[in-house]
Amino acid sequence: MTPAATVKFPEKHYLNEGFGWKSWLLTTDHKRIGLLYLVSITLMFFLGGFFAFLIRLQLLTPHGEFLKGDTYNKIFTMHGVVMIFFFLIPSIPATLGNFLLPLMIGAKDLAFPKINLLSWYIFIIGAIYVLWIIMVGGLDTGWTLYTPYSTKYSNTNVIAATLGVFVLGFSSILTGLNFIVTTHKMRAPGMTWFRMPLFVWALYATSLIQILATPVLAISMVLLAAERFAGIGIFDPALGGDPVLFQHMFWFYSHPAVYIMILPSLGVVSELIAAFARKKPFGYKFIAVSSMMIAIFGFLVWGHHMFVSTMSVYAGMVFSFITYFVAVPSGVKVFNWTATLYKGSIAFDTPMLYAIGFIGLFIIGGLTGLFLASMGLDQHLHDTYFVIAHFHFVMVGGAVMAYFGGLHYWWPKMFGRMYPEGWGRLSALIVFIGFILTFFPQFVVGYLGMPRRYYIYAPEFQVWNVLSTAGSTILAIGYILPLFYLFWSLKYGPVVDNPWNAKGLEWTVASPPPWDNFAETPVVTEDAYNYPLHPMGEEPQLAPGQDPMPGYRMPSETGATGD
Ligand code: HEM
Ligand SMILES: [Cu+2]
Numbered sequence: 001m002t003p004a005a006t007v008k009f010p011e012k013h014y015l016n017e018g019f020g021w022k023s024w025l026l027t028t029d030h031k032r033i034g035l036l037y038l039v040s041i042t043l044m045f046f047l048g049g050f051f052a053f054l055i056r057l058q059l060l061t062p063h064g065e066f067l068k069g070d071t072y073n074k075i076f077t078m079h080g081v082v083m084i085f086f087f088l089i090p091s092i093p094a095t096l097g098n099f100l101l102p103l104m105i106g107a108k109d110l111a112f113p114k115i116n117l118l119s120w121y122i123f124i125i126g127a128i129y130v131l132w133i134i135m136v137g138g139l140d141t142g143w144t145l146y147t148p149y150s151t152k153y154s155n156t157n158v159i160a161a162t163l164g165v166f167v168l169g170f171s172s173i174l175t176g177l178n179f180i181v182t183t184h185k186m187r188a189p190g191m192t193w194f195r196m197p198l199f200v201w202a203l204y205a206t207s208l209i210q211i212l213a214t215p216v217l218a219i220s221m222v223l224l225a226a227e228r229f230a231g232i233g234i235f236d237p238a239l240g241g242d243p244v245l246f247q248h249m250f251w252f253y254s255h256p257a258v259y260i261m262i263l264p265s266l267g268v269v270s271e272l273i274a275a276f277a278r279k280k281p282f283g284y285k286f287i288a289v290s291s292m293m294i295a296i297f298g299f300l301v302w303g304h305h306m307f308v309s310t311m312s313v314y315a316g317m318v319f320s321f322i323t324y325f326v327a328v329p330s331g332v333k334v335f336n337w338t339a340t341l342y343k344g345s346i347a348f349d350t351p352m353l354y355a356i357g358f359i360g361l362f363i364i365g366g367l368t369g370l371f372l373a374s375m376g377l378d379q380h381l382h383d384t385y386f387v388i389a390h391f392h393f394v395m396v397g398g399a400v401m402a403y404f405g406g407l408h409y410w411w412p413k414m415f416g417r418m419y420p421e422g423w424g425r426l427s428a429l430i431v432f433i434g435f436i437l438t439f440f441p442q443f444v445v446g447y448l449g450m451p452r453r454y455y456i457y458a459p460e461f462q463v464w465n466v467l468s469t470a471g472s473t474i475l476a477i478g479y480i481l482p483l484f485y486l487f488w489s490l491k492y493g494p495v496v497d498n499p500w501n502a503k504g505l506e507w508t509v510a511s512p513p514p515w516d517n518f519a520e521t522p523v524v525t526e527d528a529y530n531y532p533l534h535p536m537g538e539e540p541q542l543a544p545g546q547d548p549m550p551g552y553r554m555p556s557e558t559g560a561t562g563d
Contacts, residue, residue, distance in 0.1 A: 007497045009416055010510040017515045028113035031513060034099030035414070036120050037090060042483075044086040044127065049476065051079035056438075056469040062459045072455035073140035074156065078130075080143030081161070085168055086127055088399055089257065092264035093210075094123070094175060096406050097203045099414060101179060103506035103513060104197050106188025106522045111181040119174040126168030133157045133164065142453060144254070147235035147246040151227045158228055162221035169218045172260075176210030179203050188505070190524030197504055197528040198274075198287050202267025205291040209256045209263075209298060217253035220246065244309050251302035259298040261395055262362075263291055265402030266333055269355045272405055273337045275502045276352035277344025278531040283336040290329035297326045307378045316375050323373035330366050334359060349500070350424030354405030357432045361397025365390060368443065383453075386446030392439045404431065404482065409500070411486065416511040417493030423485040430478035437471025504528035 014031045017023070024032060054075050058064045067075060098116065102109050110116050133139055139161045141150040150158050183204050187196070196204075224246065226232045233239025235246045274281045281287055303311060303319030337359060346352070368390040372378050381387060412418050445464035450457055457465070498507045505528065509517060 007495050009495045010512065010514070012514060013416070013510065013512040014515045015415070015512050026117070028109070028117055029515065030098050030102050030110050030113065030116060031414075033116050033120055034095050034097075037094040037098060037123070040120075040123065040127065041087050041090055041095065044082055045479075048079055048082035048087055049479065051075050051082065052472065053476065055079060056472045058455060059457070059465045060469050062462050063456050067455060069455045070140065073142075073453070074138035076453060077139050077142050078134060081130065081139065081165075083395075084143055084257075084261075085165060086123075086130065088261040088395060089172060090123060090175075091261075091399065091403050092268060092406065093179070093203055093206055093260075094119075096199075096268065096403075096410060097179065097264060098175075100410065100506055101182060101200060101203055102186065103509065103517055104200050104504060104528070105183065105186060105191050106505050106518060106524060107182065107186035108517050110178045111186055112178050115174050116178055119171045119178070122167060122171040122174070126164050126171065129160065129164035129167065133160050136160075144250060145224065145246075146250075147224070147227075147243045150224060150246075151235055159225050162225045166218050166221045169214045169221075172210050173214050176207035176214075179207040180211070183207075188518075188522050188524050191505075192524075194285060194288065195524060195527045196288070198270035198281060198284070198291075199264075199267035201288040202263050202270070202291045205295040206260050206263045208292075209260050209295050213253045213256040213260075213299070216249060217257075220249040220253065223249075244306070244311065247306050247309055248302070251305045252299075255302040255305065256295075256298045258391070258394070259294055261399045263294060265358070265399045265406075266291065266294075266330075268402045268406040268409075269337065269358050270333070271504075272351050272355035272409055273340050274529045274531070275409070275500055276347050276349060276355070277341050278347075279340050279344045280527070280529040280531065281336060282339035282342075283332075284527070284529070286332050287336050290332045293329040294326065297322065297329070301326055304373050304378075307375050308382050313375075320373055320375045324370060327366060327370055327373075330362075334363060334366075347500075348425075350419075350421060350428055351405045351409035351500075353425055353428035353432075354401050354408065357428065357435075358398060358401040358405065361393050361401060361432075361435065365393030365395075365398055368393065381446065383451055384446035385442040385450045385452055388452050389439050389442035389446055392442070397435055397439070401431070401435075404428070407486075408482075409502075410506075411489070412496045412499050413506060413511045413513070415490055415493075416495060416497070417489050418496045418499055419482075419485050419489035419493055423481065427478050427481040427485075430474060430481065432478075434471050434473075434475030434478050438468050438475050439471070441465070441467040441471075503530055 014029055017029075018027075024036065027033060027036075054067065055072075058067045058072055058075075060066075098110070101107075136157060138156060139154075139158065140156045141154050141158060141161075145158070145162070183196075183200060223234045227234050227236060227239075227241070231239065233241040235241040235243050237243065270281055270287055301319055301323045303315055304323045307316050307320075348356075368386070372381055372387065372390060408419070408424055441464040445461050445468075446452075448461065448464075450461045450464075497511050505522060505524070506513075508522065
């Protein structure tokens with residue numbers, strides 16, 4: 001870290017440009033809107049987390065008396081709905097993406113600043129809707145809203161929920177549209193496609209999915225409401241409909257949606273690995289293109305959620321085969337990150353701890369996806385805790401870890417102050433340990449046959465559930481800690497400008513950035529990763545006390561051995 005004393009807090013920046021509530025609620029500044037999202041999704045994260053905690057409490061004992069069966073159904077449904085639609089999907093794009101995309105490509109704002117604000121309001125309307133549903137009795141269909149349960153049997157607020165998800169979708173679509181136009185039209189001179197930071201590539205790929213897949217979800221919701229409300233036969237065989245059609249439509253959105261959740265985090269990790277290994281990402285173009293490949297292939301594999309749904313075996317075989325293919329671009333990224341680390345000058349600061357944790361957990365999550373993609377094995381594993389463990393490894397071990405890593409990395413950029421590094425590392429460690437303890441036992445107990453979505457279970461599964469509940473308590477501590485020290489740092493943290501000596505356009509402006517980002521449009525002459533890494537033993541001779549290389553940390557300072 002650069003010594004705090006040498007850095008002066010900028011006099012004018014986006015945070016002190018106006019103080020009243022209007023200056024926030026009517027802002028069109030992408031940085032402020034990013035912060036509005038940050039606050040909103042943090043609330044949602046803790047709401048979803050609260051539901052998770054209730055689930056884990058219920059599952060402490062095989063015949064738990066804590067929640068009734070009906071209540072349990074509502075709790076896990078609300079957990080899924082809140083976490084997926086209101087936290088994970090907006091998380092990285094709407095907060096870090098909003099804040100950083102214009103800064104990273106040398107623009108003054110997004111292409112449509114007012115539509116950006118509109119997206120946030122739509123998000124808030126959707127969120128209030130869901131809070132209202134919770135208060136009037138909740139929803140118990142599971143986040144997947146499968147028919148015929150949702151159309152015929154459930155007595156809870158299905159129509160309201162479909163409306164909430166429908167509204168929310170527009171927020172996602174508008175953000176995607178905004179990012180795509182911005183990336184095409186607002187890049188600074190010299191910022192060619194293959195000079196764009198990998199995070200920008202990832203956001204671009206994500207946005208494509210957002211605008212192409214989300215309308216399908218919206219249509220599914222409308223059809224579901226139409227059948228339930230007006231008795232129009234779409235999914236009910238008695239009315240001439242087909243219940244499996246709903247699953248096709250739902251997963252046509254929701255499989256690509258899992259990539260809406262993970263692609264931005266793959267982008268964040270690419271940035272972190274380069275910055276903390278102080279190297280150009282190995283195979284930059286491959287990483288960039290693999291994001292696009294994931295986005296495209298992601299549209300072709302939805303049927304792997306439906307192997308046991310009476311879909312034809314031949315269709316299943318095709319879906320299975322293509323699903324294996326999806327793993328290739330994800331593998332490309334993992335290999336390239338590893339190769340970037342090789343002979344890097346690695347610093348284990350908080351964001352890097354999250355990034356390294358991410359890689360390990362994402363590998364486990366991705367590889368267990370391949371188990372599930374094999375049709376025969378999925379007969380046994382489908383709808384068990386194995387699936388729950390798989391997607392929590394990718395979504396929590398992956399997406400949430402990267403989100404925390406990115407938040408810690410760009411926190412000094414956002415606020416010009418640094419959090420206490422020791423606390424940061426501690427929380428990263430607690431999150432990692434808590435995560436493994438919570439979710440690894442679920443692979444075992446799922447493989448042994450414990451089904452998902454039941455409020456009681458066979459006594460022989462208890463030991464795994466106790467481990468999982470214990471882990472979730474540790475995990476909760478890991479997530480709550482940053483809330484405190486990050487808040488603390490806003491007022492008391494040491495003033496910093498670019499504590500990591502990181503490259504990239506976003507670090508060329510002051511921290512916190514000025515209102516209009518760049519006083520004059522920058523001209524870009526190189527990519528974002530021009531890190532000066534000297535091979536070991538070839539460092540330049542220095543006068544005593546001279547900084548060996550501004551922007552470069554000696555391996556001796558980081559503890560890395562260099563070979
Ligand atoms: C290598 C890549 C991946 C493969 C091959 C893969 C494969 C699969 C398969 C076959 C299933 C269906 C299992 C079943 O229902 O029986 C599944 C479920 C799931 N996966 Fe993945 N997956 C991969 C990556 C991801 C990622 C990156 C995410 C999220 C960020 C994700 C999230 C989910 C979710 C949410 C479900 C279950 C949804 C539900 O039933 O509620 N997967 N995955
Ligand atoms: Cu899928």
